Amino acid sequence: MALRENEPVEAEAVERIAALMRRRLTGESVARIIGEREFYGSAFALNRATLEPRPETELLVDMALDVLPKGGRLLDMGTGTGCIPISVLANRADATGVATDLSAEALAAARGNAERHGVADRLDFRQGSWFGAVAAASRFNLIVSNPPYINSAVVETLSPEVRDFDPRLALDGGPDGLAPYRIIVKEAGNWLQPDGRVLVEIGRDQGEAVAALFRAAGFGPVAVHKDLNGLDRVVSAPCLTS
Numbered sequence: 001m002a003l004r005e006n007e008p009v010e011a012e013a014v015e016r017i018a019a020l021m022r023r024r025l026t027g028e029s030v031a032r033i034i035g036e037r038e039f040y041g042s043a044f045a046l047n048r049a050t051l052e053p054r055p056e057t058e059l060l061v062d063m064a065l066d067v068l069p070k071g072g073r074l075l076d077m078g079t080g081t082g083c084i085p086i087s088v089l090a091n092r093a094d095a096t097g098v099a100t101d102l103s104a105e106a107l108a109a110a111r112g113n114a115e116r117h118g119v120a121d122r123l124d125f126r127q128g129s130w131f132g133a134v135a136a137a138s139r140f141n142l143i144v145s146n147p148p149y150i151n152s153a154v155v156e157t158l159s160p161e162v163r164d165f166d167p168r169l170a171l172d173g174g175p176d177g178l179a180p181y182r183i184i185v186k187e188a189g190n191w192l193q194p195d196g197r198v199l200v201e202i203g204r205d206q207g208e209a210v211a212a213l214f215r216a217a218g219f220g221p222v223a224v225h226k227d228l229n230g231l232d233r234v235v236s237a238p239c240l241t242s
Contacts, residue, residue: 082110207232
């Protein structure tokens with residue numbers, strides 16, 4: 001049903017709508033145009049330094065909520081909008097965490113989202129590269145990450161909505177897409193509690209490759225978990241074996 005169909009539209013409103021339509025025609029997503037995207041039942045503000053939260057990443061949150069012990073502490077690396085740790089803490093009033101990102105602009109968005117969703121007092125934000133942003137002697141029950149995992153050569157073939165508007169820093173995982181996982185595998189054991197574990201999101205064709213990296217480093221038992229589409233999505237790796 002049309003509402004106020006006979007009411008004249010001001011020229012300023014017409015131009016504003018036309019400008020939004022022009023942005024959409026370039027491939028910019030509706031979420032970026034309106035400045036936020038829903039994830040795990042909450043809205044998260046975006047900026048040019050953050051990926052858009054995507055539904056498949058909700059599996060990572062589900063699994064984190066399942067394995068994080070009471071009073072647990074988590075670390076999220078490459079946090080972007082902060083959607084992963086914020087969603088976990090919003091559903092677990094007993095938990096605390098640290099979220100890191102290389103981008104100060106991304107961290108600004110994440111801090112704002114944490115305040116918006118009432119968890120800012122339980123989530124510490126730090127800028128830096130991977131574990132280099134974490135304070136010495138810190139230990140966590142759970143380390144999570146949705147790292148860049150796209151093969152460098154593939155980035156240019158992605159849809160314009162992703163290629164031209166998502167930050168390259170959050171997409172490019174190196175020549176084989178596995179560079180961030182090698183860093184996580186090499187250093188995670190130094191930051192985990194004895195009963196801790198790692199959960200990482202992966203590309204749909206990376207399950208066995210990423211699982212093999214963890215197994216070779218002594219993690220176990222390592223498992224690959226599928227999303228609702230039946231695609232490999234998360235690798236779970238318990239603390240280092242003896």
